[in-house]
Each structure stands twice: as structure tokens, then as C-alpha cells.
Amino acid sequence: MTGNLGRTESIALLGISGTPVIIEASVNDGLPGIDIVGLPDTAVSESRKRIRAAISNLGITLTSRRVTVNLLPGGVKKVGTAFDLGIAVAILAAEGLFPAERARGIVHCGELGLDGRLHPVRGVLPSVLAGLRSGFTRFVVPRANAAEARLTGDAVVCGAGNLAEVVNTLGGHVPVPLLPAVESVDTDALPPAATHDLADVQGQDDARHGLEVAAAGGHHLLMTGTPGAGKTLLAGCLPGLLPALDEEAACEVVALRSLDGTLDVSAGLDRTPPFEAPHHRTTAAAMVGGSKPGMIGVFSRAHRGVLFMDEAPEFSRDVLEALRQPLENGRCDIHRAWGSVVLPSRFQLVLAANPCPCGAGIGSSSRCRCTPLNKRRYRNRLSGPLLDRVDIQLELMPLGPADLHSAQPREGSAEVAGRVAAARERQTARYRELEWSANAQAPGSWLREAFEFRRSETAPLDSALERGVLTMRGYDRVIRIATTLADLDGRNRPGADDLLSALLLRIREGT
Amino acid sequence: MDTKTLGRRGELIAVEHLIDQGWEIIATNWRCRHGEIDVIADDGDSLVFVEVKTRTSARAGHPLEAVTAGKIATMRGLALRWLAEQPEWIPRFRIDVIGILWNGGRPEISHVRDAR
Numbered sequence A: 001m002t003g004n005l006g007r008t009e010s011i012a013l014l015g016i017s018g019t020p021v022i023i024e025a026s027v028n029d030g031l032p033g034i035d036i037v038g039l040p041d042t043a044v045s046e047s048r049k050r051i052r053a054a055i056s057n058l059g060i061t062l063t064s065r066r067v068t069v070n071l072l073p074g075g076v077k078k079v080g081t082a083f084d085l086g087i088a089v090a091i092l093a094a095e096g097l098f099p100a101e102r103a104r105g106i107v108h109c110g111e112l113g114l115d116g117r118l119h120p121v122r123g124v125l126p127s128v129l130a131g132l133r134s135g136f137t138r139f140v141v142p143r144a145n146a147a148e149a150r151l152t153g154d155a156v157v158c159g160a161g162n163l164a165e166v167v168n169t170l171g172g173h174v175p176v177p178l179l180p181a182v183e184s185v186d187t188d189a190l191p192p193a194a195t196h197d198l199a200d201v202q203g204q205d206d207a208r209h210g211l212e213v214a215a216a217g218g219h220h221l222l223m224t225g226t227p228g229a230g231k232t233l234l235a236g237c238l239p240g241l242l243p244a245l246d247e248e249a250a251c252e253v254v255a256l257r258s259l260d261g262t263l264d265v266s267a268g269l270d271r272t273p274p275f276e277a278p279h280h281r282t283t284a285a286a287m288v289g290g291s292k293p294g295m296i297g298v299f300s301r302a303h304r305g306v307l308f309m310d311e312a313p314e315f316s317r318d319v320l321e322a323l324r325q326p327l328e329n330g331r332c333d334i335h336r337a338w339g340s341v342v343l344p345s346r347f348q349l350v351l352a353a354n355p356c357p358c359g360a361g362i363g364s365s366s367r368c369r370c371t372p373l374n375k376r377r378y379r380n381r382l383s384g385p386l387l388d389r390v391d392i393q394l395e396l397m398p399l400g401p402a403d404l405h406s407a408q409p410r411e412g413s414a415e416v417a418g419r420v421a422a423a424r425e426r427q428t429a430r431y432r433e434l435e436w437s438a439n440a441q442a443p444g445s446w447l448r449e450a451f452e453f454r455r456s457e458t459a460p461l462d463s464a465l466e467r468g469v470l471t472m473r474g475y476d477r478v479i480r481i482a483t484t485l486a487d488l489d490g491r492n493r494p495g496a497d498d499l500l501s502a503l504l505l506r507i508r509e510g511t
Numbered sequence B: 001m002d003t004k005t006l007g008r009r010g011e012l013i014a015v016e017h018l019i020d021q022g023w024e025i026i027a028t029n030w031r032c033r034h035g036e037i038d039v040i041a042d043d044g045d046s047l048v049f050v051e052v053k054t055r056t057s058a059r060a061g062h063p064l065e066a067v068t069a070g071k072i073a074t075m076r077g078l079a080l081r082w083l084a085e086q087p088e089w090i091p092r093f094r095i096d097v098i099g100i101l102w103n104g105g106r107p108e109i110s111h112v113r114d115a116r
Helices: A042-057 A081-094 A124-133 A143-152 A163-169 A205-217 A231-241 A247-260 A284-288 A317-322 A324-329 A372-380 A384-388 A413-430 A444-451 A455-466 A472-489 A496-506 B003-020 B069-085
Strands: A005-014 A017-028 A033-037 A066-072 A106-108 A138-142 A156-160 A221-225 A306-309 A331-336 A339-344 A348-353 A392-396 B024-032 B035-042 B047-055 B093-101 B108-112
Touching (some): A066 A081, A106 A124, A124 A138, A221 A231, A231 A348, A247 A339, A317 A324, A324 A384, A472 A496, B003 B035, B003 B047
Parallel strands (some): A138 A156, A221 A392
Antiparallel strands (some): A005 A017, A017 A066
């Protein structure tokens, strides 16, 4: 019986997590044809037509019997064209083209063309990562995806150009057609967003400091200021200040890009934090992602990096409210008609807003003609619960001639990044063996317990809490910022001064 | 040889093949307005409706591949019509498919029992 049974492995992806799938093929008496069972979607069901054509175009004649392909476990939804290769290999193993046991334990992934060539698919890297986690070490992927699959280093990857090559490495003898392999992935990767250097920023010393604190502690940031004050420029400096991603984070980012089809592997494992600046008319569905399986949103594209929302009050209310879950939990739990998926989306949020609809309502010589009602309506678009989650709130004053012509050279990003890195190291040491690694994620209760503040130190905070200027969540956020301030200064415990400066970074004046 | 003659010869070969196996042929080429059943036979155990498909070569695919699920469903409908015309009650029946590759005069027979 084992003679006409073939078996190999593949991975079913859901978001960036994958489940190992066993592909079984059995050849039995019956009318010729291929049946695929085990919860396949349309693309997987269609694969039998591609596979039949590919196999016969390689000059292989299948025995005229019934082939039943089973995808185990039956409860997991199988989506997409990446199962083609695994199904073809299982069928050919069942047909006895090579010793059937040789295909076992090898994860196959790839889309078949009608000529038997392998075409690249999305999500190869997350598949490989999931396979490694499940204990598989050998992977066969389309040649165009091989570089991507090798990014992790641990996997033994075979990049095949053609189904015939795969069959021959498994011990078959099939003439390999003289077709050039599909070598490149059509990536939608955009050139990396131009990151600016802090040296380009004129004036705005308070904002520069605020940005440094945000970078050092991973705090969310809101900048309010007139058009032209340098909000966009400052936000563009942030990725340059952040420390490079560690191996795990970089793998997550690359896995998400692979799923999105925007991965560029030419530079190896990219360790720069992502920077996403969506247009303010972007819909909530596009931000969250998951409208269809395998689709990720802007929140997930900014995972482990920076999400910059310019003109934040202009975003639709749905989008702003959708921010809450990723801000709190670092992920989006999405439930749709097609199923459920969890997309990682732990980003640092940078919001930029004008002080009022006309943009001039700040500073001494205000030319603003907005009515108080208009101003309030504009400001209220950013809801209280959202602003409560934004640690640092800065006001940018319009530039004066003195700022422009200042002779004193500006500090560049590299110097600031050095201080940020030192502060991050301090945090890593403090939170060793804990679930979080940056001040922005540290629970307030843990910090309060660790630092044992005296009454005299927290007096300004207590009175702000009493007056209702601070919520309890805001109180904890002030402590977090204070901790970052101390880290930047090279001290392990924030003092009364730090708490007071932190309070000033947190509360918007004049609102 | 045109397809009609080929089909006719294939059916004759199929009938011979069934008789060799000791089946009793009840009818051949039974027609009604909905279609035709090539062979109706008794294999000693149950009544069998047989569809015969003949092709000169496997270039356009094996003859068995041309028998689709839709064709089997039509056969089932025809079988029920034939059964309805019979005076006595027939407790069970099945549908078989015989594919014949002509191979230039050395026919190759494949017989699928209980096709679904």
C-alpha cells in the first residue's frame, strides 16, 4: 500500500504565524483526475490544473488512476498558490517517480507555472520561520525566493527553478527543460523614505529634546505647531535616532514585508526601523489590514518602527479610534468573514497637528482667524483616550530670524543617536528577564514599586492628578518619561527634577 | 477510421471483454430521448451499466479522463429510466467505465468498477 502513497510538508500561513501542513497524495483505482480535500481555498483547488499541465509538459505521464490529495490538519484554512509545489511533489512521490520517503520532512513552498517553472510567492520568510519553529530544517522554495529564505541563516534552503530539478534532487530522473529560471521577485518595495538629519533642523531646541526623549524611551509623540515649523522634518529624523533592530525584531519586520510583497533582499537583513507616513485619507481597513487573508495594513508595516501621522486631526475618526488596540497591545486582532488573524503592530506613534484649522493659531503675533468653536472642534478630533496614550506632547513655535541665522552648529543625528543608544542599554539592563525592554512599555505599577518615590518628589504630580489635569494612566506615563530622562542623563533612578520636566513634556500648555 | 466506427469497434471489444469475464449481456446501445447506455450487463452479483470510451491514442489524454463527473450523473439518470421500464424489481446496480486505447489495432482495455 505504501507504494502509491506520497507525503511531504508545507506551511499554511495566517498573518505571520504558520501551521505545518502535511500533504498526502494517494493513487487509487477510479476515474482519472485529481481531488484535493482538507479545506483548500479556490487558489489551492485550482492548483490541480496547473499541476496536471506542469507535470505533462515535463514529459511525465501519470498513470490513469484517481489521485486524492489530502491537506492535514483539515481544520486549518489553506490559502494561496504556495501549496502547488508540495502537492505536485506528493503526487509524483505517490506515482513512484522517486523513493516516496525522501520527500518526507522537507517543506515545499512555491507556485507552479504551466511549463513546470517555479514562480515566487509571498510569505516565504514567515513560512521558513514557522517551519524552523516546528522543527523542520530543510526547505525547497522557488529560486527567486531563495535569498529571502536564507535571511535567517539556520534553514537549509534549496532554491529550485523548475519542478524537474526538485524531482531529480529527490532521486528522480526527469529531463530538465531548457528554460531560464524565474530569477527575480517583482517587489513593490519603495526606496526607503528619506530620513533627515537633526543637523538640518533649525531652532526648535525644545522639540529636539522632546524627540530625543521619545527616541530614548520609545514614547509616542504629538507635535502641534504652525505649518512650516518643522514637524515633518523632525518626524523624519526619528528613524535615524532609534537603535538598529535586533535579530528577532528585524526578522519580524522582514516577515511582514515578505507577506506584503514589499521585501527587498538585496541589502540582506534590513535592521533600520521602518518608517510609515500614511496619507490622511487612508481608510481604517487599510490601516488595520486583514481585509483579505495575507493582507497587512499600515499599522503592521510600521511594526518595530515609526508610524508618522501628519495632519493627525484630518484622519477619519475610525482610523484614530483603531489606533487604540495597537497602542495598548502592540497587535491588531482582526475578525472577518474569512477568519481571524493577529497582526503584530508595535510601533512608535508620531502625530503632527496644526493648532487650529488655519494653522496660525499659536505664538505671539497670531494671524489666526478661526472661531473658538472651530478651534475646539478641530482639537476634539483627537479624542481624550487617544491623547492619553501619547506620552510626549510638544508645541512647536514658529521660527524667528534668530533661529535661522544662528552661527552655532546644530547637533547631528549621530551624536543624539549615541546618547539614545546608551539610554536604551540602561533600559535593557533594567528590564532584563522582564517582558518589555523600553520605558514606554513598562507598567507604571512596576516602576512605582521599583523607584519607591517619596511624597516630596511626586508632589507636583499628585496635585495635577487631584486637579484632574492628569489621569491615572497619564500619571504613570509621566513616571515613564521621567525614567527616560534619568536614563539619558546616566542616572538609574528619576528624581524630583525629572518628574517635573516629564510633567511639562506631557501636558500641553495653553489648551 | 472515423470516430463513429472507432466507438462502435470499441463497444464490440468491451462486450467481448465482458463476456470473457463471464458477464451476461442484457442490452447494448439502449437509447431514450435523454441519451444512450452503451452496455447493460449482469456480472452475477449486480446489474451493471457500462460506459465505453475509445480513443486512438493518449495524446489528447487517456479515454478515462474524458468521463467526467457530469457524464456519470447523466448515466445514473439514464440507468434509473431503464430500471423504471423493467417489470421486475432490481435491488441494486452500479456504473462501470471501460476506457479503450486503440493503439493501432492492439487495444488496451482499462476497466473502472463503480465509477463515481
